[in-house]
Amino acid sequence: MLKFNFQTIKKFFYEKDLIFFLLNFLFFYIIFWHALDYGRTFDDGALDKEFNNAPGDGKLLATFFYAEFHFYPIYFITHELDNFITFLYNYFVGEIANIKVAKNTNYILHILNAYLVFIILKLLFNPKNILEKTVLYFASIIFLIHPIGSQIIFNVTTRNESLALFFSLLTLIYSFELFKKKTIVNFFYVITLYFFALCSKLSAITFLAIIPLVVLLINSKYSELRKNLKKILPIFLSLLIVFLTFYYVRSNFVNEYLINYYSNFSQLISEFLIAVKFYLRGLIFPFEHIYVYADNYNGNYSLIIFILFIITVIFSIFVYFKFNDSILVVIILWLSATLSLPILFNLIETGFPLISKLTERYQYSSIPTLSILFGWFSLKFINKKYLNVFILSFSLLVIVFFTLVTKDRSYVYENNEIFFSKADKNSPSNVYKYSFTIPVAKAMHSNDESAFLFNIYQLYYLYPNDLDNKFQLMNYFIKKNNKKGHDYFLNSIKETNYEPPIKFRLAEFYYKHDNYIEALKTIDEIFNDFDELIASNKSKGILIKITEPEIDDVYFLKGLNQKALNQLENALESFMMSNLHNPLHATALYNSSIILKELGQTELAKRHFEDAITLNPFLRETVNNMINDQRAK
Structure with missing residues (x-):
């Protein structure tokens, strides 16, 4: 022992x-x-x-x-x-x-x-x-x-x-x-x-x-x-x-x-x-x-x-x-x-x-x-x-x-x-941002309009070139049906460095607000910019790859807008172009399968849907569909 x-x-x-x-x-x-x-x-x-x-x-x-x-x-x-x-x-x-x-x-x-x-x-x-x-x-x-x-x-x-x-x-x-x-x-x-x-x-x-x-x-x-x-x-x-x-x-x-x-x-x-x-x-x-x-x-x-x-x-x-x-x-x-x-x-x-x-x-x-x-x-x-x-x-x-x-x-x-929110006034500028972004988020959550406007304008004057602040203000004026206020910040976006990345953000904004025609116009501008950029570099013997924004993302956004306007064949072409530029774009395949089903091509739709799940089993849309199928049973 x-x-x-x-x-x-x-x-x-x-x-x-x-x-x-x-x-x-x-x-x-x-x-x-x-x-x-x-x-x-x-x-x-x-x-x-x-x-x-x-x-x-x-x-x-x-x-x-x-x-x-x-x-x-x-x-x-x-x-x-x-x-x-x-x-x-x-x-x-x-x-x-x-x-x-x-x-x-x-x-x-x-x-x-x-x-x-x-x-x-x-x-x-x-x-x-x-x-x-x-x-x-x-x-x-x-x-x-x-x-x-x-x-x-x-x-x-x-x-x-x-x-x-x-x-x-x-x-x-x-x-x-x-x-x-x-x-x-x-x-x-x-x-x-x-x-x-x-x-x-x-x-x-x-x-x-x-x-x-x-x-x-x-x-x-x-x-x-x-x-x-x-x-x-x-x-x-x-x-x-x-x-x-x-x-x-x-x-x-x-x-x-x-x-x-x-x-x-x-x-x-x-x-x-x-x-x-x-x-x-x-x-x-x-x-x-x-x-x-x-x-x-x-x-x-x-x-x-x-x-x-x-x-x-x-x-x-x-x-x-x-x-x-x-x-x-x-x-x-x-x-x-x-x-x-x-x-x-x-x-x-x-x-x-x-x-x-x-x-x-x-x-x-x-x-x-x-x-x-x-x-x-x-x-x-x-x-x-x-x-x-x-x-x-x-x-x-x-x-x-x-x-x-x-x-x-x-x-x-x-x-x-x-x-x-209580950061010292001598702190770095990024802390100023937190001092107003947190109250903005809380004001939106509690529908406190005066607090929202005060803090968002503080942010705007601190960071006049920050796109997020301008989009927030545009979003506010849309809800208030204030076209003059909306157009003021829209023109502000277009006046400074209106390049493809910013145009893409604007096209996304249009899509979220159901303004599909303006979104498609902006996307066409992006593709025109891409063509000019490629042509000017090709004349110099330079081959470039465009990454801002990614071409597959632009095609995907185009397809979403066309789908919303019921331009199904055009939308299908855009989703397939998105998948062509990025074979891993499972969401593009998923959307193409939905359109193919509506067009009566069920077998091809099924194949696209299965390919989307194979590429990404965690795809939010596919998971939601599986959950709904289980509930139906």
Whole structure:
């Protein structure tokens, strides 16, 4: 019979460090229990709405496959596990919202990440006594409650960043094991875990550089560097092969996007300095909320921070060569790698990914560097008389400060809409937009005409070239039968940059308001513009592909208008042209099947309908038809 005594319990909890994980768990849940009752944020709702209202064609199907592969094979962890737990809880215990289960998952993942940071700190510093171990635990707490992590913790849609870091840190830990002992099992762990990290978020690519360099620098002095390069090579090659394999497979699931960077060199330098300043300041001094201090685009301040960073890099290299102390170099390498992607994002002018330059989640994988720096600095003085009390007191002070700031930030996610509506006047211009778009949406919902007009005109004067605002006002004047007001904004649209993309938006607007003849006239203008564009480039020997708007979408919209006017044969031709230009356009096939049925060609209609379902089983129209068929039975 197994006997449990104090030594057994001590060995189980202390030697395995389980006590540190439990302390993190209790500490975090006691402080942030309130946030579990928060609902979905404004961003969550916007994403859901965008997906659910997307056209039921091949593009929606591609989006579905991308979303599934993006998390696959850990899709179960991120989505299905939450649903399964919700089902079990509701069945056996009582009613619980799925969002609360999802937020618990976020909490646990973040706490696990803090625990892994603690394990890595032990690998880096090899603590010799309980005091040093306690200091490293305090350093890992810095990661746990750092304010930058607030978006990852309290916003469900950012869980992939947490998962990516979780699997990347595990990969790093097993890479240390692989460096010591090259076994098939260790290779399997490293390869599998890094694949999971990439599945969670492609930004895990930065660990392709971080992992081998950290393992190399920590496990060898400078004098042994060349010798150990051979030992680190298999680890690097394993990670590289995993990345290349993953990226090749992933490329078959996502569309290609054209990314345009700032072409002006001075603008590139400015954006680079702004990004460096922004992310480093947020890491070291995260007191102010990201949307408040992000407006400070002072070039001189950005340059000063960049120069300070360069000086720190030089000092770190000096310490490495002079004292064989590689920790500062590790911090610089890790920080540079993890901040490279958000800095690169800041240089993107247009294109995919459509990311916010102000999003804190891109700093998440950088926070461990602060824990490493904190641990390194503390261990330098912890064994000195009197200084150990100072170090521990200072650690606790920092932890309390970060906890208060993070708790304050958590309330942002209680009601994301309120936060944006009350945004500080010095915030970036995109926050001004939220300040009026939210009241506009609420005014429309409550039929408050005066509130709607006030806020929509505020938006119009802030962003006079924004098409959405003009269409909103045109829509309002149509409902009021005010032709003069409608024509004023219509002429405003036609007077400025009246190119095919804008004409397409206008044709869509006409269609939604049953003005099919004007919609067809506008579509004919678009095709004339296309012909002129193709002819002018052909004379120069240039073959072009038109993407704004996509030709298949123009034909599809034309078919919808012709169908509404009962021009069935013309509509059929337009839908078939749409399918010709985009063979994945399942909605065009579906509409063609409806027209063929009306024209009496039932067999061909059936074939088109089956092809539409084959292309996209999630096609909204086909699903609705199947539901109606089931109800009829």
